[in-house]
Amino acid sequence: MSLARRKRLVEVAHERELLVLEDNPYGLLRYEGDPLPPLFRLDGGVYVMYLGTFSKILSPGIRLGWVVAPPPVLEKINLGKQAADLCTSTLSQLMVQAYFERGRWEDYVESLTDTYRTRRDTMLDALAEHFPRQAEWTRPGGGLFIWATLPDFIDTTDLLARALRDNVAFVPGEAAFLDGRGRSSMRLNFSASDEESIREGIRRIGEVVTEQVELYGTLTGEYRVEDIAGAEVVPMPTPGERGRRAKGE
């Protein structure tokens, strides 16, 4: 979320006295540029409650996180938490506490960031190589996902059914909205697979997308074959050009 949007969200929360729950699992995973301030900092902890997790900066299996909220809210959270599971494993809590007290966690986050940055760049390169030119995608400065948008005649929920037959998956963009938007978009994760799998996965998705663009083309004449990636000789983008079709952050 851009800084301007963050500021506006906090303004609206103040104007309308709305509580905001900021869930920020990826904020520390920053690949370039300055990290953006969390909503919690912009708001000063008046209307915004903050959730953090160790799952992305230590290990997903730890199942531990933290919350910053006014005491009355915390009391209720404690009550709900007790009703749900009595209490999170004390042993895990002590282990995580000891780990963070030693102060080496920042080095680890840095090494994670390096790994993920490389994977992000691998995915951006693969997208430029395999996705048709009618597609566009973000070049994320942080986090674990690229958001790609296809021509509007492709419904990514349907496309997923086709992609699954080739053993590759993505999250259809519709899942990110409540009002039916995002139907032609997809969320692509680059953190969980190695570089070879990322290249192969994007190649396969690119193939089914291209197949649908071509089919649509034969049905309408709107897209000619030469508009489709791979049908003509296109010079490989140099690393500096990566994400040249990106829509910004």
Place this chain on the structure above:
Amino acid sequence: MSRVAVLKGGRSLERQVSLRSGARVEDALGRLGHEVVSIDAGHDLIRRLREADPDLAFIAMHGRDGEDGTVQELLEIIGIPYTGSGVLACGRAMDKVLAKHLMLEAGIPTPEFFAFNETAFRELGAADALGEIEERLAFPIVVKPSSQGSALGVRFARSAADVPAAIVAAFSYDSRVLLERYVDGRDLAVSILDGEPLPVVEAVPHDDEFYDFEARYEIGRTDFVCPAELPDGLTEAAQELALRTYRLLGCTAFARVDLMLDAGGELTVLEANPIPGLTDTSLLPQAADAAGISFDALIGRILELALERQPA
């Protein structure tokens, strides 16, 4: 009492629905006193079936593999009796194009349609014939993959501009699609149990124009009326058509046939489902209930029919 392997899940797009159907079947079998072995159909299906050595397999799978004859064929090979229709009936029913051709031949009314493989568009210029098709069928036109259940990939094209994207969407699910005349009317379903039609169910969607995948499985999105309130004679006519379709396709033990009733009182058959849903909101259990057959009794009956069919 028997040892029953309940096959559910699998890799079909209707996996989640199947897991719900399967869980409900398992509960019922348990209450009926049977020993239940629950199997999520995957790579180890044959191995697990051999290990379990059940008296019978209850197939609670929908869509690809479970409903198209694949699992039935495997069970035939390893000699385990199973519930419901056999390989051929499943194959006929799951292929909507084949089923509709058979219906036409047998004089069972089904909405007019045209069907194509992807190669027809890619290599044979079928797009040039779309104009004639659109003229013949008139808008809106229903575009659907030939072999998916639960309304997956089904689109309504309201004008010529909607047709290409609808065809692209349908080809995501199958290599064959059909374009079908839209029937404006009431959505009916007739389930058959052991060669007897059950009361007609009418699906009345709340607000959506189309009874979609979500609406089918979410309580509250669609109202079901059973028995459907139909003018004189139409209940019997719908049941008769459903039974003829069931027999035509060679279904065994149970199935659900979906029909439309248009404003002029004409009935048409859309499709038959050899393994209809068995979830809380599914139509076959509702129809059975309206006929005074509880869910447990329904499952017990389906089991008996499978055992009877198999010489001991």
